[in-house]
């Protein structure tokens with residue numbers, strides 16, 4: 001957004017509570033790699049031109065990449081400046097920070113979609129003897145007390161953490177709710193390449209039937225690894241991870257209760273994957289790629305035990321740590337505008353907030369399916385900066401939501 005505003009000569013400032021790339025510096029596990037390939041992290045004025053376009057950036061590489069971009073575009077960042085409130089004022093907004101106040105006609109809320117790890121309320125019933133971490137506070141296997149681990153959530157964060165812990169010698173149980181399985185490489189190309197080329201990631205917020213539902217869809221079960229291997233529940237079963245259903249309850253005496261929906265969840269996930277691959281096959285056929293890429297293939301169905309356990313005694317099973325990989329939510333405790341819905345999310349129409357001159361960035365399916373990816377920021381910023389410029393010009397905004 002900063003780059004797009006600069007292109008339009010719109011005077012602006014970026015307020016950042018930490019350093020540039022703060023969330024990557026402080027809220028991710030050590031071994032994380034982007035699950036999007038290098039070529040896919042396109043930003044306004046930046047295209048990857050290194051020698052490993054299909055590789056996946058490590059955490060230090062991600063931090064260097066974002067900090068390097070901020071420097072390259074001379075982004076006017078004020079670091080260590082925490083926004084403590086945003087309020088309406090006569091001609092715009094007053095932004096209060098730990099380092100003084102700002103007045104502005106427009107404000108872009110780009111504070112991130114993943115500020116707080118979501119932990120289901122039943123987490124409060126966990127006995128004190130069991131440590132509780134989240135995908136945000138987990139760093140590496142040695143951080144954990146000895147003993148078994150229950151990872152709750154089987155999307156990209158949960159499967160990656162379960163994989164790392166099991167391979168480090170822990171006995172891992174993975175609680176599986178709704179998730180979407182995906183092969184890393186399909187017909188010889190990265191799945192992200194297919195989704196990008198076939199326009200799946202460009203699908204707009206006003207083209208889907210149920211945008212509220214689309215915004216809640218879990219992340220694809222993808223991981224970025226040097227060998228470009230697929231990480232799915234079958235791989236985890238092969239290395240010894242125990243699969244159980246969605247965590248449905250914790251009793252007073254420390255018994256975990258799992259929903260009986262595991263088979264169903266896995267069948268649904270296999271079905272969603274098949275539909276995505278069929279769409280890709282259709283696109284490849286229609287665009288004359290069938291003879292230039294490998295033929296279609298399908299992963300075998302997800303293997304699930306005949307009768308997966310419905311309960312587990314925490315003490316007897318030796319579980320000493322629970323890691324919640326159950327998603328994230330934004331933190332708007334500082335936002336004093338009447339724009340939050342019942343769930344505490346900013347109400348918006350494709351990033352245009354109901355408070356005049358306020359905009360939102362970086363949310364799931366904000367304007368496009370790719371909006372919450374690094375690669376999605378550019379198109380959204382181009383659209384929203386155009387609207388913002390028109391607003392500043394006092395012209396009727398040209399762009400419909």
Ligand SMILES: Cc1cc2nc3c(=O)[nH]c(=O)nc-3n(C[C@H](O)[C@H](O)[C@H](O)COP(=O)(O)OP(=O)(O)OC[C@H]3O[C@@H](n4cnc5c(N)ncnc54)[C@H](O)[C@@H]3O)c2cc1C
Pocket residue numbers: 015016017018019020021022023024028033034035036081082083084110111112113114157328334361362363372373374375
């Ligand atoms: C585990 C995980 C893995 C991911 N993997 C990928 C991936 O492989 N590929 C990909 O494209 N995307 C990935 N994403 C999504 C990625 O995080 C987003 O695409 C990207 O970070 C969005 O950038 P952003 O600037 O909108 O938000 P953020 O990166 O969250 O940045 C928001 C910034 O706002 C600052 N801030 C927040 N509140 C305040 C305040 N009150 N005052 C001042 N500053 C504040 C924060 O410190 C932070 O620096 C992943 C996300 C997670 C959680």
